[in-house]
Amino acid sequence: MIMQRTSIQKPSLNTDSDSSGSNNSNAGGSTRPSLSATDSDLVALKQRVASVSLRSECYVAVPEPLRMLFPTGGLAPGSSIGVSGDGGWSVAFSLVSAALSPDGWIAIVGLEDLGLLAASEYGIPLDRILVIETPPAPQFASVVAWLIEAVEIVCINPAQRVKGVEARRLSGRAREQQTLLFHLDGGRSWPQALDVSLTASTHRWEGTGQGHGRLQRRLVSVAATGRRSMARYQQAHVWLPGASGSIEAANSSTELDGTELDGTGKGLDFAMTRYRAPLVRE
Amino acid sequence: MAVIWCPDWPVITWGVPPEEPAAVLVANRVFATSQAARDDGVVVGQRRRQAQSLCPDIAMLNRDVDREARLFEPVVAALDAITPRVEVAGPGLVGFPTRGPSRFFGGDDALADHMLNTALVAVPRRAKARVAIADGTFAAHLAAKAIGLPSTYEKASTTVSRSSGAVTIIPAGGSADFLSGINIAALEMPALVETLSHLGLRTLGLFAQLSSADVVGRFGRDGQLAHRLAQGEDGYPPDLRRPALDLASTWTFEPPVERIERCAFAVKVLADEFNQALSSRGLACTRVGIEAETENGEIQKRLWRHAGTLSAAAVADRARWQLDGWLNQSAGRPSSGILRLTLIPDEVVPAVGRQLSLSGHGFSGGGLSIDSKAKADDVSRVVARLQALLGSDSITVPEFRGGVGPGEQLALIPAVAVNLAEERPAADKKWVVEPWPGQLPMPSPARFYVDPVPVELLDANGELVTVNARGEITDTPFELVMLVGHRPVSSGTKKIGKWAGPWPSEQRWWDPLTSRRQARLQVVLEDQSAHLLIIERGTWSIEATYS
Numbered sequence: 001m002i003m004q005r006t007s008i009q010k011p012s013l014n015t016d017s018d019s020s021g022s023n024n025s026n027a028g029g030s031t032r033p034s035l036s037a038t039d040s041d042l043v044a045l046k047q048r049v050a051s052v053s054l055r056s057e058c059y060v061a062v063p064e065p066l067r068m069l070f071p072t073g074g075l076a077p078g079s080s081i082g083v084s085g086d087g088g089w090s091v092a093f094s095l096v097s098a099a100l101s102p103d104g105w106i107a108i109v110g111l112e113d114l115g116l117l118a119a120s121e122y123g124i125p126l127d128r129i130l131v132i133e134t135p136p137a138p139q140f141a142s143v144v145a146w147l148i149e150a151v152e153i154v155c156i157n158p159a160q161r162v163k164g165v166e167a168r169r170l171s172g173r174a175r176e177q178q179t180l181l182f183h184l185d186g187g188r189s190w191p192q193a194l195d196v197s198l199t200a201s202t203h204r205w206e207g208t209g210q211g212h213g214r215l216q217r218r219l220v221s222v223a224a225t226g227r228r229s230m231a232r233y234q235q236a237h238v239w240l241p242g243a244s245g246s247i248e249a250a251n252s253s254t255e256l257d258g259t260e261l262d263g264t265g266k267g268l269d270f271a272m273t274r275y276r277a278p279l280v281r282e
Numbered sequence: 283m284a285v286i287w288c289p290d291w292p293v294i295t296w297g298v299p300p301e302e303p304a305a306v307l308v309a310n311r312v313f314a315t316s317q318a319a320r321d322d323g324v325v326v327g328q329r330r331r332q333a334q335s336l337c338p339d340i341a342m343l344n345r346d347v348d349r350e351a352r353l354f355e356p357v358v359a360a361l362d363a364i365t366p367r368v369e370v371a372g373p374g375l376v377g378f379p380t381r382g383p384s385r386f387f388g389g390d391d392a393l394a395d396h397m398l399n400t401a402l403v404a405v406p407r408r409a410k411a412r413v414a415i416a417d418g419t420f421a422a423h424l425a426a427k428a429i430g431l432p433s434t435y436e437k438a439s440t441t442v443s444r445s446s447g448a449v450t451i452i453p454a455g456g457s458a459d460f461l462s463g464i465n466i467a468a469l470e471m472p473a474l475v476e477t478l479s480h481l482g483l484r485t486l487g488l489f490a491q492l493s494s495a496d497v498v499g500r501f502g503r504d505g506q507l508a509h510r511l512a513q514g515e516d517g518y519p520p521d522l523r524r525p526a527l528d529l530a531s532t533w534t535f536e537p538p539v540e541r542i543e544r545c546a547f548a549v550k551v552l553a554d555e556f557n558q559a560l561s562s563r564g565l566a567c568t569r570v571g572i573e574a575e576t577e578n579g580e581i582q583k584r585l586w587r588h589a590g591t592l593s594a595a596a597v598a599d600r601a602r603w604q605l606d607g608w609l610n611q612s613a614g615r616p617s618s619g620i621l622r623l624t625l626i627p628d629e630v631v632p633a634v635g636r637q638l639s640l641s642g643h644g645f646s647g648g649g650l651s652i653d654s655k656a657k658a659d660d661v662s663r664v665v666a667r668l669q670a671l672l673g674s675d676s677i678t679v680p681e682f683r684g685g686v687g688p689g690e691q692l693a694l695i696p697a698v699a700v701n702l703a704e705e706r707p708a709a710d711k712k713w714v715v716e717p718w719p720g721q722l723p724m725p726s727p728a729r730f731y732v733d734p735v736p737v738e739l740l741d742a743n744g745e746l747v748t749v750n751a752r753g754e755i756t757d758t759p760f761e762l763v764m765l766v767g768h769r770p771v772s773s774g775t776k777k778i779g780k781w782a783g784p785w786p787s788e789q790r791w792w793d794p795l796t797s798r799r800q801a802r803l804q805v806v807l808e809d810q811s812a813h814l815l816i817i818e819r820g821t822w823s824i825e826a827t828y829s
Contacts, residue, residue, distance in 0.1 A: 086809075086810070086811050086829060087829060088829065089728040089729060089829040090728050090828075090829065093728065102654075103657050103658075104657065105657060105658075105661050113729050113730050113731060113732075114729065114730070115688065115689075115726055115727050115728045115729055115730050115826065116680045116692050117688050117689075117691055117692055117726040118688075118725060118726040118727060118728040121724055121725055121726055125709075126679075126680045126681075126682075126709045126711075127705070127706045127709030127710065129679065129680060130661065130665065130677060130678075130697065131677070131678045131680060132676060132677050132678075133672065133676040133677075133678075135671075139671060139672070142671070143668060143671065143672065146664050146667055146668055146671075147664060149660070149664060150657075150660045150661045150664035151661060151664075202811060202812075203810060204810055205806045205812050208780040208781060208782040208806055209780060209782070210758065211755065211758065211781060211782065211783075212782060213782050214723050214783075214804065215725065215782065215804050215806070215812055215828060216725075218812070241724075245724050245725060
């Protein structure tokens with residue numbers, strides 16, 4: 001996972017030590033060498049403190065166009081993310097692709113209908129994906145628990161409602177291991193509130209006409225809510241995919257013109273209810 | 283190197299006289315036989331049924347390694363009187379370097395006689411012992427086993443300086459010559475042996491004549507090892523550096539234990555720790571010293587040798603055998619419980635290949651960094667566990683295949699079939715280089731239905747829309763109607779906003795049985811959801827959704 005320290009510093013701590021250090025050296029000068037020793041001690045101490053970063057200062061990278069949804073600048077390590085709505089899975093793909101470190105692995109559990117080809121188009125490396133069949137309901141929690149230990153990102157779509165105690169245990173484990181848990185059903189079968197809930201809705205597809213062209217790009221609005229720092233409702237408009245095939249920011253003034261932004265984009269809910277293994281198994 | 287080999291040891295430990303037919307089985311195959319059974323045609327490797335049909339009154343015994351090791355302990359203890367550097371290769375086979383002892387006893391001949399006498403006193407009443415002295419361990423083992431089998435090793439007699447009764451001595455420098463006539467199967471590496479015999483290299487001598495570089499180039503590490511053995515050298519070049527003592531691992535029992543069952547767990551933990559300490563320094567152990575100390579200060583130390591490198595489980599087994607043998611000996615058993623157990627790496631080699639339960643052959647290849655390898659190892663371990671939980675076909679990895687439809691371009695293959703710690707070019711999009719006519723352009727749909735949802739496509743007049751033989755759509759589609767059991771669903775009718783296509787494809791047109799004609803259509807419905815429709819045999823269905 002790509003951890004980055006935000007530029008947010010703790011101003012009180014830094015300015016305090018700075019000012020006191022300079023004051024001491026100015027006032028004491030050469031007459032009190034012991035203090036200058038303290039000075040260098042303080043500098044050393046400051047350096048040591050600087051390398052310690054709080055958990056809240058670490059975050060997992062998110063795609064640039066979606067960054068405004070996250071007040072801390074990214075996803076907290078080990079958080080649970082739910083995606084739903086028409087375009088939700090594409091949102092998940094772009095988030096996974098940005099969050100994955102150069103040698104991290106992804107596990108996909110019980111998502112036989114996931115389009116891995118689309119995932120690879122969003123930049124997810126297919127050589128580091130494990131695809132696990134829907135496990136029998138009693139074993140679901142233990143399978144996910146094993147995966148949390150070994151991979152960076154686990155995508156789930158539980159077939160049945162997960163028990164409260166199991167969900168709590170899995171979330172705790174994921175936080176401990178700093179594994180991101182993506183709920184591709186929007187957390188419907190999860191008894192707990194998710195850290196981040198993203199709801200996508202498609203406004204329009206571009207590229208097709210009446211019998212000509214091809215699907216090229218899609219304007220999607222992504223709404224984010226959640227717990228703690230994510231509690232405030234935020235919305236972003238993105239091209240998903242954009243003309244380049246991956247996520248792009250939408251220029252709100254021109255591109256959104258004429259789009260009714262309260263579109264529901266429910267999609268074919270009927271079709272979603274019945275799907276099974278999509279790929280050729282050898 | 284001098285070795286003592288007790289033939290048919292697994293059978294003898296069961297107390298079976300040689301004139302009674304008996305076989306020891308491992309995994310339902312014959313592992314060892316008595317002389318009488320051999321006379322009836324029972325050979326090692328046969329199935330249980332086959333052996334029984336050849337020899338109806340044969341006694342079928344299960345292998346009990348612990349028992350074999352325990353009964354062999356007196357032999358090892360007796361040899362301790364000759365030299366302190368006794369190396370146990372396994373139950374029934376023990377050896378030591380001859381240089382010092384040979385000079386002390388006045389030559390190889392005298393030493394061999396002395397060894398034989400010592401061993402015969404210690405073995406159970408009916409057991410036999412054979413002694414062989416040769417340059418390398420491999421040659422000595424083969425020489426001991428070759429006694430009494432002149433037909434198999436025709437050339438052997440010409441190089442042996444003495445071959446009488448139970449003793450074979452191959453003079454210094456004669457090992458390669460002795461080995462040259464021996465069948466290649468003696469290497470006990472089935473895959474390699476098969477390839478070599480297909481190449482016409484049926485004896486060790488022919489194989490040894492190949493240049494070392496060629497062998498390494500063609501057969502890799504295993505080949506190199508076999509080649510060294512065939513030349514009469516030891517499989518691993520001896521490393522004269524003595525490993526630092528701090529690699530030894532010690533376990534202190536509190537209170538001291540007198541029963542083997544009580545140390546089993548400690549032995550396992552200790553062996554794991556020992557192996558970990560070695561592997562973290564990039565070493566693997568080929569010979570381990572196991573030292574047990576009792577409360578009263580009695581010390582028993584044994585060296586255990588292995589043809590390959592010793593895994594943690596193998597070390598644990600050997601420690602258990604040794605303690606078992608010592609604690610259950612009739613004479614010379616310790617006067618008090620065992621207080622301390624120490625594992626000492628006596629001979630180490632650079633570790634090559636990762637010891638992983640998944641990949642049997644640890645070829646380190648590919649361009650993955652160490653960090654990625656470590657992560658891939660973690661993943662492989664979890665995969666192994668999940669396979670045990672869910673079945674081996676439940677965990678899959680995607681690979682690219684050529685194909686027209688978005689669902690046909692990838693295939694899921696079981697994770698057992700691939701090495702996750704190596705680069706897999708087939709999981710890279712560049713794997714498929716040839717263009718596929720009729721392939722749908724990017725972006726691909728995020729969600730697939732392999733049980734496609736049946737629909738009807740209607741034009742503005744309510745007529746069915748299809749794709750004709752030229753791959754053209756017959757009319758402008760206007761409405762999409764969901765079907766359940768060939769009947770429209772009331773709420774399942776959606777107006778079509780925009781559409782593109784069709785993309786016709788004809789697969790395997792040369793084969794009337796498997797040929798398929800399909801056409802795909804991208805539609806954007808009024809609610810702006812986009813879907814991929816497919817028509818085959820005049821029936822439309824939703825193949826995928828651009829979610």
